[in-house]
Amino acid sequence: MEKKITPSELELNEFIKIINEMSGIDLTDKKNILALKLNKFLEGTNTKNFSEFLGKLKSNRQLKQETLDFVTIGETYFLRELAQLKEIIYYAKSLEKRVNILSAPCSSGEEVYSLALLAAQNFIKDMYILGIDINSSVIEKAKLGKYQGRTLQRLSESEKRRFFLESEDKFYTINKNELCTCKFELCNVFEEKFSRLGKF
Numbered sequence: 001m002e003k004k005i006t007p008s009e010l011e012l013n014e015f016i017k018i019i020n021e022m023s024g025i026d027l028t029d030k031k032n033i034l035a036l037k038l039n040k041f042l043e044g045t046n047t048k049n050f051s052e053f054l055g056k057l058k059s060n061r062q063l064k065q066e067t068l069d070f071v072t073i074g075e076t077y078f079l080r081e082l083a084q085l086k087e088i089i090y091y092a093k094s095l096e097k098r099v100n101i102l103s104a105p106c107s108s109g110e111e112v113y114s115l116a117l118l119a120a121q122n123f124i125k126d127m128y129i130l131g132i133d134i135n136s137s138v139i140e141k142a143k144l145g146k147y148q149g150r151t152l153q154r155l156s157e158s159e160k161r162r163f164f165l166e167s168e169d170k171f172y173t174i175n176k177n178e179l180c181t182c183k184f185e186l187c188n189v190f191e192e193k194f195s196r197l198g199k200f
Contacts, residue, residue, distance in 0.1 A: 005042045007035060007050040014054055019071055022064065023134050024190060027071065034071075041070050065136055072135040076107045078114050078147075079154040085111075089118045098126040102200040104189060106131025109142025109174075109182075110151060116179040117163050127180040130197065132187040142184040145174030 007015065012035055016027045027034055038050075045063065047053040056063050079085065092099040103112045112131040119127050133139050148171045152160065163179065164172035176182070187193050 004039045005047065005050055005053070007038060011050045011054065012038075015050075015057075018054070018057060019067070022190070023068060023072070023188060025071065037070075041067075068134045069137050072105070072133070072138070076110045077151040077153060078110045078117075080110065080114070082154070085114055085118055088115065089122055089124065092119070092127060093122055093124055098128070099124070100198070100200045101127065101129045102197070103129060103131040104187075105133040105135075106138075106142060106184060107133060107135070108138040108147075108151075109145060109184060110147075112142065112182050112184070113145065113163075113174055113179070116182050117159065119180055120163070120178055125180060129180065129182045130200070131182070131184045132189075132194075132197070133184075134186070134188045136186050139184050139186045145176070146171050147174075148172060 012031060015038075016031065016034075020026055042050070042053060045053055045056070045066075047056060057067060088101070092101070101115060103115070106112050109131060112129050115129055116127070119125075131139075131142055133142075147164075152172060155163075160166070160172060163175055165175050166172055185197075187197065
């Protein structure tokens with residue numbers, strides 16, 4: 001049986017500091033559960049101890065991305081924070097011109113597609129929505145636009161029929177023909193790439 005790699009208090013604090021510097025995410029209030037979850041994650045990093053892992057984390061680009069993917073996993077769903085989404089749409093409609101919207105972090109795309117869905121329902125066609133996130137796995141899921149289960153729970157059956165294509169395995173894929181332009185990019189707001197995205 002493989003030996004578990006358990007960080008010391010100082011090492012865990014250093015890890016939290018590094019993640020904060022890389023992404024702006026503060027994991028301090030999740031310290032206890034983070035220490036437990038890190039054990040499983042570290043099994044796949046080919047490191048002998050936590051100190052070695054921290055050293056690699058500072059210089060290994062792939063390990064940085066894998067670690068960011070690990071710490072940014074979260075649950076989201078369509079039409080979450082509906083009141084706020086509606087305010088954005090109503091404001092966009094009042095402008096009577098092309099609107100560019102940035103969703104950050106966009107997670108697996110539910111917020112972006114929710115905005116696009118509401119825009120379509122309000123007859124807004126000239127809209128561009130860009131979703132960015134530092135988690136590569138959720139960006140790929142967002143690009144795919146394929147969902148099932150609880151994430152769809154707030155959508156009506158008519159919304160599902162209009163804005164999704166249902167498959168036999170009960171997955172719902174976004175019908176992009178019904179929506180404005182939605183794009184997704186792997187991007188960190190703390191990196192230079194963010195400044196090149198344009199004006200929103």
